[in-house]
Amino acid sequence: xxxxxxxxxNLGRGVELALRQNxxxxxxxxxxxxxxxxxxxxxxAPVYAAADILxxxxxxxxxxxxxxxxxxxxxxxxxxxxxxxVVDSFDTHANIPAxxxxxxxxxxxxxxxxxISAGWDPGMFSLARVYAGAILPDGEDYTFWGRGxxxxxxxxxxxxxxxxxxxxxxxPVPEALEAVRRGDAPTLTTREKHTRECxxxxxxxxxxAAIEQAIVTMPNxxxxxxxxxxxxxxxxxxxDHAGLPHGGRVIRTGRTGLDGEHTxxxxxxxxxxxxxxxxxxxxxAFARAVCRMKARGRTGCLTAFDVAPAxxxxxxxxxxxxxxx
Amino acid sequence: xxxxxxxxxNLGRGVELALRQNxxxxxxxxxxxxxxxxxxxxxxAPVYAAADILxxxxxxxxxxxxxxxxxxxxxxxxxxxxxxxVVDSFDTHANIPAxxxxxxxxxxxxxxxxxISAGWDPGMFSLARVYAGAILPDGEDYTFWGRGxxxxxxxxxxxxxxxxxxxxxxxPVPEALEAVRRGDAPTLTTREKHTRECxxxxxxxxxxAAIEQAIVTMPNxxxxxxxxxxxxxxxxxxxDHAGLPHGGRVIRTGRTGLDGEHTxxxxxxxxxxxxxxxxxxxxxAFARAVCRMKARGRTGCLTAFDVAPAxxxxxxxxxxxxxxx
Numbered sequence: 333x334x335x336x337x338x339x340x341x342n343l344g345r346g347v348e349l350a351l352r353q354n355x356x357x358x359x360x361x362x363x364x365x366x367x368x369x370x371x372x373x374x375x376x377a378p379v380y381a382a383a384d385i386l387x388x389x390x391x392x393x394x395x396x397x398x399x400x401x402x403x404x405x406x407x408x409x410x411x412x413x414x415x416x417x418v419v420d421s422f423d424t425h426a427n428i429p430a431x432x433x434x435x436x437x438x439x440x441x442x443x444x445x446x447x448i449s450a451g452w453d454p455g456m457f458s459l460a461r462v463y464a465g466a467i468l469p470d471g472e473d474y475t476f477w478g479r480g481x482x483x484x485x486x487x488x489x490x491x492x493x494x495x496x497x498x499x500x501x502x503x504p505v506p507e508a509l510e511a512v513r514r515g516d517a518p519t520l521t522t523r524e525k526h527t528r529e530c531x532x533x534x535x536x537x538x539x540x541a542a543i544e545q546a547i548v549t550m551p552n553x554x555x556x557x558x559x560x561x562x563x564x565x566x567x568x569x570x571x572d573h574a575g576l577p578h579g580g581r582v583i584r585t586g587r588t589g590l591d592g593e594h595t596x597x598x599x600x601x602x603x604x605x606x607x608x609x610x611x612x613x614x615x616x617a618f619a620r621a622v623c624r625m626k627a628r629g630r631t632g633c634l635t636a637f638d639v640a641p642a643x644x645x646x647x648x649x650x651x652x653x654x655x656x657x
Numbered sequence: 658x659x660x661x662x663x664x665x666x667n668l669g670r671g672v673e674l675a676l677r678q679n680x681x682x683x684x685x686x687x688x689x690x691x692x693x694x695x696x697x698x699x700x701x702a703p704v705y706a707a708a709d710i711l712x713x714x715x716x717x718x719x720x721x722x723x724x725x726x727x728x729x730x731x732x733x734x735x736x737x738x739x740x741x742x743v744v745d746s747f748d749t750h751a752n753i754p755a756x757x758x759x760x761x762x763x764x765x766x767x768x769x770x771x772x773i774s775a776g777w778d779p780g781m782f783s784l785a786r787v788y789a790g791a792i793l794p795d796g797e798d799y800t801f802w803g804r805g806x807x808x809x810x811x812x813x814x815x816x817x818x819x820x821x822x823x824x825x826x827x828x829p830v831p832e833a834l835e836a837v838r839r840g841d842a843p844t845l846t847t848r849e850k851h852t853r854e855c856x857x858x859x860x861x862x863x864x865x866a867a868i869e870q871a872i873v874t875m876p877n878x879x880x881x882x883x884x885x886x887x888x889x890x891x892x893x894x895x896x897d898h899a900g901l902p903h904g905g906r907v908i909r910t911g912r913t914g915l916d917g918e919h920t921x922x923x924x925x926x927x928x929x930x931x932x933x934x935x936x937x938x939x940x941x942a943f944a945r946a947v948c949r950m951k952a953r954g955r956t957g958c959l960t961a962f963d964v965a966p967a968x969x970x971x972x973x974x975x976x977x978x979x980x981x982x
Contacts (some may be wrong), residue, residue: 456788590700599927612913635977641962
């Protein structure tokens with residue numbers, strides 16, 4: 333399948349690298365809104381101007397969008413869905429129904445097949461929730477994130493005056509995790525589920541106490557959590573916190589039996605050295621499914637929920653049954 | 658959907674109980690090869706003679722087969738697939754391709770839709786392997802079972818002369834599990850992955866040393882494992898080992914990046930108080946998918962790999978996207 337990348341940041345680079353691991357994929361090129369000659373790709377993939385993408389309509393089977401969910405994808409995905417089969421990683425949970433509707437209209441009008449919100453959350457975590465909920469109807473879901481870097485929270489700290497750089501880790505509370513796993517089915521507040529660890533580089537003349545106060549009281553981002561702030565040098569941040577690890581787990585516990593006397597726990601967990609590279613790898617697998625389903629005549633908008641797992645795999649149905657079932 | 662149960666042991670009873678948790682399901686009845694009046698169901702579901710099942714052809718949307726994989730299902734599933742949409746939990750991994758082929762022929766001839774090998778392994782563990790392999794092509798799979806009761810191994814011990822009863826637990830080796838999770842990608846022998854714990858009730862005059870020797874040297878079942886044998890009284894076995902807990906985990910570790918410098922671990926784990934009740938709950942979810950896919954015109958044989966997750970859930974696609982994505 334012939335794949336193109338639209339947008340070249342950490343995620344686009346991850347897709348470029350992931351495609352090399354999938355022999356059935358061919359990278360047509362990277363499309364960027366920056367001047368192509370200023371974009372250097374990791375593997376030397378050709379770079380084209382985003383404005384020229386319609387010239388490549390017949391050369392691209394599926395286009396993987398690597399823009400941000402805040403401002404890029406809400407416009408980008410429906411616009412490109414008219415002419416291309418696209419896959420995106422739209423992750424603003426509350427706006428998924430509206431995004432789905434907009435992409436569905438565009439895809440049906442353009443006779444394309446699109447898939448939104450691929451990745452790990454939304455994505456693999458969402459799938460874990462659907463499977464577990466279908467098997468254990470009498471139960472409860474828990475999602476824990478981390479230990480990992482939240483880029484949104486890191487950005488929020490960087491916007492505080494006097495902050496030069498920052499890294500924020502989301503960390504699940506071990507006691508909460510254990511109570512859930514045991515099957516206690518606890519009701520947990522935001523504060524009881526996760527803590528937040530912040531590593532901050534302050535400007536030389538900055539008021540560190542004021543920065544710390546600004547962080548721990550920040551509404552939505554930190555006020556509802558137990559938050560620790562550690563000031564580090566730029567060198568320490570680069571040395572100890574340069575990566576983008578993440579992960580987490582979805583747990584569903586539930587009951588079966590004549591009187592609900594048996595409890596069960598289903599847990600899906602991820603430990604990721606690189607959040608963008610793992611997300612990119614998921615996008616490539618879903619791009620494969622989109623190609624196959626489009627070839628069978630499907631059009632419109634999909635999510636991971638609509639994809640039979642066999643369509644994600646490079647193996648044939650016969651191989652899958654023989655080797656993995 | 659109108660569901661019937663064929664075969665009434667632990668699994669059939671589990672399906673009966675699981676159906677009560679799914680308001681979109683109606684239990685038509687239990688079909689048994691025993692005399693119906695001798696079968697007492699957990700919730701008072703009606704029992705019919707298996708020989709009469711064709712009289713119910715127009716009243717059953719999907720038939721859940723609860724026979725054993727060794728001798729029942731290889732004949733039962735293809736035979737019933739001619740007249741009913743059936744779901745089974747066939748779990749003899751090596752014979753899945755042949756079983757699939759036989760059921761596919763029968764289902765296509767009968768214009769029915771059937772799904773084989775639902776449950777947790779094969780079933781949910783198989784799905785975990787397919788998803789993880791599609792996302793991390795450069796990686797390795799590990800499956801650990803337990804701590805849990807292996808009924809096959811318990812039966813093998815019971816066949817030894819002088820043994821009155823027995824319970825065998827399969828236990829993963831913690832060090833192996835940790836090495837895998839860390840991403841060491843170890844090559845593990847059978848002995849390095851699991852140990853086996855046997856609790857045995859011996860006849861009063863039995864030679865316990867001979868029984869222990871017969872167990873630990875038994876080919877295929879125990880010879881390749883570190884096995885411990887503990888003799889207990891019938892009362893102790895009943896008190897401490899009456900349940901059928903099981904579980905396990907599928908782990909895939911893999912690498913991404915320019916030089917494979919980032920490692921990732923995907924882990925799917927189950928902790929089950931009742932192996933048959935959890936398997937039964939999975940069978941009911943897959944029965945729902947079979948009904949929906951049949952209504953859309955699909956026929957032949959499927960496995961879990963062919964089912965879009967949305968089809969397993971009682972929630973509508975809109976609800977799924979809004980609540981679980």
